[in-house]
Amino acid sequence: MAKKQFKTDSKRILDLMINSVYTHHEIFLRELISNASDAIDKLYYRSISDNTVGLGRQDYQILLKTDNKARTLTISDNGCGMNGDELEENLGVVAHSDTLRFRDEKGDTPDIEAIGRFGVGFYSSFMVAGKVEVVSRPFGKDESYIWSSEGPGGYTIGKAGKESHGTDIILYLKQDTEDENYGKYLDQYTIRQLVGKYSDYIRYPIKMDIETQTLKEGSEDEYETISERKTLNSMVPIWRRKKDELSDDEYHSFYKSKFMDYQAPITVIHYSVEGSLSYNALLYIPSSLPPNYYSKDFEKGLQLYASGVLISEKCPELLPDYFSFARGLVDSQDISLNISREMIQHDRQLKTMGKNIAKKIKSELTRLLESDREAYEKFYKEFGVQLKYGLYSSYGANRDELQDLVLFKSIVQDKNITLKEYVDNMPEGQKYIYYVCADTAAKAAMMPQTERVRQKGYDILCLTDDVDEFAIKSLMKYQDKEFLSVSGQELDMDDAEKEEADKLNKENKELLDYMSECLGDKVESVAVSSRLEHHPVCLSTEGDISLEMEKILSAMPTSNLGGLKAKRKLEINHKHPVFKALSSLAETDKSRLKTYTSLLYTQALLVEGLPIEDPVDFSNKVCGMMAELGA
Numbered sequence: 001m002a003k004k005q006f007k008t009d010s011k012r013i014l015d016l017m018i019n020s021v022y023t024h025h026e027i028f029l030r031e032l033i034s035n036a037s038d039a040i041d042k043l044y045y046r047s048i049s050d051n052t053v054g055l056g057r058q059d060y061q062i063l064l065k066t067d068n069k070a071r072t073l074t075i076s077d078n079g080c081g082m083n084g085d086e087l088e089e090n091l092g093v094v095a096h097s098d099t100l101r102f103r104d105e106k107g108d109t110p111d112i113e114a115i116g117r118f119g120v121g122f123y124s125s126f127m128v129a130g131k132v133e134v135v136s137r138p139f140g141k142d143e144s145y146i147w148s149s150e151g152p153g154g155y156t157i158g159k160a161g162k163e164s165h166g167t168d169i170i171l172y173l174k175q176d177t178e179d180e181n182y183g184k185y186l187d188q189y190t191i192r193q194l195v196g197k198y199s200d201y202i203r204y205p206i207k208m209d210i211e212t213q214t215l216k217e218g219s220e221d222e223y224e225t226i227s228e229r230k231t232l233n234s235m236v237p238i239w240r241r242k243k244d245e246l247s248d249d250e251y252h253s254f255y256k257s258k259f260m261d262y263q264a265p266i267t268v269i270h271y272s273v274e275g276s277l278s279y280n281a282l283l284y285i286p287s288s289l290p291p292n293y294y295s296k297d298f299e300k301g302l303q304l305y306a307s308g309v310l311i312s313e314k315c316p317e318l319l320p321d322y323f324s325f326a327r328g329l330v331d332s333q334d335i336s337l338n339i340s341r342e343m344i345q346h347d348r349q350l351k352t353m354g355k356n357i358a359k360k361i362k363s364e365l366t367r368l369l370e371s372d373r374e375a376y377e378k379f380y381k382e383f384g385v386q387l388k389y390g391l392y393s394s395y396g397a398n399r400d401e402l403q404d405l406v407l408f409k410s411i412v413q414d415k416n417i418t419l420k421e422y423v424d425n426m427p428e429g430q431k432y433i434y435y436v437c438a439d440t441a442a443k444a445a446m447m448p449q450t451e452r453v454r455q456k457g458y459d460i461l462c463l464t465d466d467v468d469e470f471a472i473k474s475l476m477k478y479q480d481k482e483f484l485s486v487s488g489q490e491l492d493m494d495d496a497e498k499e500e501a502d503k504l505n506k507e508n509k510e511l512l513d514y515m516s517e518c519l520g521d522k523v524e525s526v527a528v529s530s531r532l533e534h535h536p537v538c539l540s541t542e543g544d545i546s547l548e549m550e551k552i553l554s555a556m557p558t559s560n561l562g563g564l565k566a567k568r569k570l571e572i573n574h575k576h577p578v579f580k581a582l583s584s585l586a587e588t589d590k591s592r593l594k595t596y597t598s599l600l601y602t603q604a605l606l607v608e609g610l611p612i613e614d615p616v617d618f619s620n621k622v623c624g625m626m627a628e629l630g631a
């Protein structure tokens, strides 16, 4: 039989494929089963319109056979089959246009890793087999053909004697090497596992003769091998079943086994879309973070199936980053298995589905928030930071998706509230949404900066996570209400109070300037406060960087923002007796005024929870004063 050559491009890709270090060899089985299923589909559709075919749905099957002696794995289908010309046409060219396009974009050498990832269908069989035979007989024809190849060297086509229609793909498995055990594809258990993993939902039964050892009848110690033809795939995926036919238990146990989580999910989202792009989606919100969530090897994404065939374990386009915690899968009959799996990642279809999935997740979370607050709080405890990070990382572009899902602690109510709940509770006349950065609401309530605002009857949001203030700054406003930090530049409480503070600042300019001079570059200025009620001092900031943000930025190891400093202002309460002392010391004892200024500044740092620069000096100064008073 004359040997024929593969087309040039095909030969190169085949070469690469065989010699590649690509490790996911096992996908060959998925590829061959999916080809078999396509071939059956073709005949099945023909049978629907042409009753001379005379086959019913139940007649179709894919059969897997192993032969240890011959070291072969055979995948047979009773689909449409191929004649000699079709074998030549379909199997003489490895690369489909997409594969070639892929190579063109990348330059001269095809990226074998990438090719391997989407598979080149039939040719992936050469990853595990040294020789492949395809014996095929078209439906309704008497003649059958055999295509045979040992790889890039070429192939032959000749006549065969196949008795029934369909195709047998016979893989002569490679010899085992140190790195790879090809013999495992003769193992029934491995085959069953692979079918379960990749092809469980193929619509036709995938059968195999399974051998089991059983006690011989009537004997107590003699065993015999019984062979039984079993269907390895379940065929009906849970996501194609009707919602009202499924119990929570079924949803949960599917989730646990599929996504390897021992805990039940917080909620399940199951829906289907009909139209030009039809698909079923089954999504889960887990009840806790996966252990590798914050590590480099965490990948977001949903499983993607094309008509029941798994084509991607993690398809990142289907999930926005801020919902990266969601698990689940999407199955669409409108996504073609025949197109390059690499290409579809850039596909418009995925983007369309991704957008819709994001909407569905949002509306499910909103439903939880409104009707099952406890479950929502549980969810939020695990994943809330992710939502806030979503606001920040998009500079607020995701505001519509996320702003109503974030919670902050209310210092008045000491519980988590939404921004909407805050605004709905705002008394007449309150212009801003006030916030403060503190570890707990209780601590926030004790901070001098919050006193005045609380006295007005206004609530304050307590920001506890590092990302919170960044998220708020990205949002800028909620329902037209701006956010205002109680430690920020202006509290904007009351014009009369502000005027008074301005007046006092002018009157005491000399004193305040002197104090500012004493503190050097530790502060931008010292001023009379309009926000303090009982406390003598506090720190506030001018400009965009708050003290909290300064702390976070300087803790970032790789950030070049570490040098950004908050512009600090030391505020003094003029109603406090200490202010009188300062005023009189300005006249009588500048050196003592300097000590007081340093003490007041250090106290402001302490109240703020900031480290003090020289604790020993602070302690000495306090003790010095105690000794003087006691003397």
Ligand code: ADP
Binding pocket: 035, 036, 039, 077, 079, 080, 081, 082, 090, 091, 120, 121, 122, 123, 167, 337, 338, 339
């Ligand atoms: P793809 O399936 O992505 O088109 P393949 O290289 O796997 O690429 O297969 C090439 C072609 O060979 C298929 O499009 C199909 O026409 C034909 N083919 C492959 N396997 C079978 C089969 N089991 N029965 C009938 N035709 C097949």
